[in-house]
Amino acid sequence: MNSPVFRNWQSVQDEVLRRIRTRVWKPGDLIPNEADLAEEFGCARSTVNRALRAVAEAGLLDRKRKAGTRVAAQPVAKATLSIAVIRREVEERCRKYSYQRITRAECVPPLDVSAAMRTPAATTLLYVRALHLADDTPYALESRWINTDVVPGALQEPFQDISANEWLLQHAPYTDGEISFSAVAASTGDAQALGCAEGSALFAIDRLTWDADRSVTKVRLLFAPGHQMRTVL
Amino acid sequence: MNSPVFRNWQSVQDEVLRRIRTRVWKPGDLIPNEADLAEEFGCARSTVNRALRAVAEAGLLDRKRKAGTRVAAQPVAKATLSIAVIRREVEERCRKYSYQRITRAECVPPLDVSAAMRTPAATTLLYVRALHLADDTPYALESRWINTDVVPGALQEPFQDISANEWLLQHAPYTDGEISFSAVAASTGDAQALGCAEGSALFAIDRLTWDADRSVTKVRLLFAPGHQMRTVL
DNA sequence: CAGATTATTATGTACGCACATAAAAACATT
DNA sequence: AATGTTTTTATGTGCGTACATAATAATCTG
Structure with missing residues (x-):
């Protein structure tokens, strides 16, 4: 040898x-x-x-x-997480996917949102809140702000049957994005939507996407208790 | 043109x-x-x-x-998270790193641990619990089980001044690993160590590494409330 | 001897060619 | 029409050469 x-x-x-x-x-x-x-x-x-x-x-x-x-002295373990469309994520786990829109409104966002999206404080954005379900039990709660200056087409869309999650992928170009993961306690509204106890520890994904220097959308996904993201090294 | x-x-x-x-x-x-x-x-x-x-x-x-x-019809956003050694992670945020060992014991692990590590139920493992601090405030709580059959050298190591996190990187070979992210509620002990309220939502990273078909170590990192992992798309 | 200049060296990448391989399309066969 | 076989085609990859580039080492110079 x-x-x-x-x-x-x-x-x-x-x-x-x-x-x-x-x-x-x-x-x-x-x-x-x-x-x-x-x-x-x-x-x-x-x-x-x-x-x-x-x-x-x-x-x-x-x-x-x-x-x-x-x-590498200290191998930086790079965990590559695949953030797919939620429908696919659910279907890949062999569960039935369904979708429920909760609210849709054009309104002025809270200051932290307009600051993060760098829109003038008084600008009206489109807000969509919806629930993704797996086998008819709550899977993830989506709260999204859409910059209608950048994606005017969204104003014509009721997001009643198709989630903003999927619609935007098909219709909104973007050049950059950032994503962050954290753990948050369920608020009263979150708990009600997800059917869990108030204060439950929820896994949260926040995404903010940009088309050049204009923000396209900001979304927070709150997953039902027990959710975990896995990957191999 | x-x-x-x-x-x-x-x-x-x-x-x-x-x-x-x-x-x-x-x-x-x-x-x-x-x-x-x-x-x-x-x-x-x-x-x-x-x-x-x-x-x-x-x-x-x-x-x-x-x-x-x-x-790609549905671009799978691949978020590449860099999981560095905690000391480096803290230092890169320009904060002072320090380390405190809480406990070190050789004992039989709970069943879920021996099951995950595929060790016989009665096998003694080395358990190390320690706190990582940034600017002297709790940053992350590490709870680790080490398979001393695979890493006998760990028995000689008190893990008093160097974290198992770093020591194992330098001394334990591995061939595979899996990692998962989730949100958990702080137990009484977790809350005490991290100095937060019981039941707080904590960001958790679980890692399990293998050397061929033998498990090397299983660790859970619980981060102080508010912690988030960020990455760009 | 400090500082600037020039070689040296390992990685980074472009190119053109060849062939491997998977999958679709075309074709032939029953 | 259903099935099996061959052709075609786009990607996947290997090779050898050439040159680019960055960082270090060696050398020269005031």
């Missing part, structure tokens, strides 16, 4: 991962350069490059020109 | 993103194949491939051999 020969970048990646995980290459270590590895693995440098780049993207290697490649 | 010429994969990527976001290519649309795009952009097919691959990884394109490349 001299040179096992790795003919594709995935197998090179696997070998690199193996060496990192079994501590052949320890955290902080400088690993051989691409040319040397290519020779050792019996493949082209570009193949090694592809593999190392992938591992570096995963956060397990730090690469710097000239300085070389070293094993 | 005929052929602007894109000479690197990033500029090709930018142009592709622009076309998706401005709806030149609408959700569900089949886009031109790599060879045609290469000709249009005045670059090699491999350059186009690199760009499209990157966009596809970001979840905005769906690619299939022979079938071609189409704009």
